Amino acid sequence: MKFTRIAPHPNLEKFIECYWMMQSDDATPHLEKIIPDGFTELIFNYGQVYRAKINGSWYTQTPNLLAGQIDNYFYLENTGKTGSFAIKLKPAALTQFFGLNMENYLNQIVGLDSFPNPQLAGLKDHFLPFESEQQLKERLDNYFLLLSNTATNNPLEQVLQLIFNSNGKASIKELCKAGEMSERRLQRLFKRYIGLSPKYYARIIRFNYIFQLIKAEKQSWAEIVYESGYYDQSHFIRNFKAFTGEDPSTYFFEAPNMANFFLNK
Structure with missing residues (x-):
């Protein structure tokens, strides 16, 4: 391919x-x-x-x-x-x-x-x-x-920017502050514009950051767990399995497949 x-x-x-x-x-x-x-x-x-x-x-x-x-x-x-x-x-x-x-x-x-x-x-x-x-x-x-030229404004622009800049580690409170909106409005806008809750969307972006860290080849698993914002290694493994169905230690990060093409930016 x-x-x-x-x-x-x-x-x-x-x-x-x-x-x-x-x-x-x-x-x-x-x-x-x-x-x-x-x-x-x-x-x-x-x-x-x-x-x-x-x-x-x-x-x-x-x-x-x-x-x-x-x-x-x-x-x-x-x-x-x-x-x-x-x-x-x-x-x-x-x-x-x-x-x-x-x-x-x-x-x-x-x-x-x-x-x-x-x-x-x-x-x-x-x-x-x-x-x-x-x-x-x-x-x-x-x-x-x-x-x-006819696209509407994005009311979540600052919120999304913070999610990406923090690699998904920003809190809901921080997201509300960035967007200058209440948590209720934040949740409502995310459902309409994104389709997911802000917390779950941030979780996806945090998970994606793992692939960038792996690609850099400069850190141990312990460092990757810490850098990507997980509480501990078991929390990291649970999240990785939830999104991939696989353990991170057995996942083929360099395989020439669709998933790695899309995730390795």
Whole structure:
């Protein structure tokens, strides 16, 4: 599998984390585990579609997808050769761009072609087909630069910035202070713009930070536990298992798979 991460236009950094592409000529079915990373996505498959196992049941996905926040790992399996690209969006961007209530899309990956929002339903026509990576990037940039002119403000901008800057370790009290809002309003806005509670979202970002520390290869497990803000090693292991289904000592951090591509920024 070839993974490619593409930086968006600098003026889109408030809305888009990155674009990514996946390509493989191997049609053999391969099982992939997807782990929460705190971002939503718009995904377009120009190769064969994937099967997904979410909430215990397998189903075949449609080619073009909207992926909301996930709070647990799930599985994907290719049905043939892979050709995919996606827009990995900042946490509140789908609400800012399209007015979606993200609580409705928690742990949901829904088809775009029949989406009730016509702007989203016709999104593939702006990008597909494309002749080169550069042409695709230009189309994506041009579309979202135009869309950003009508995007609504993000009332959680300062709160989210603190979550990321603290690697998920900021307290609810600190988040309320950063956003100049009550805890009740914070909870309500997170449900609408993110789909998760602020505490759980911060927990995902803290978990993601583990992968950055592992990638640096400069710290012991004890130091990683401390640096990532866990009470002790058992607390660290419980959280890691909750998000991955695996023990950190046996997890393959360098494996060339989807999960590591998305988590190793």
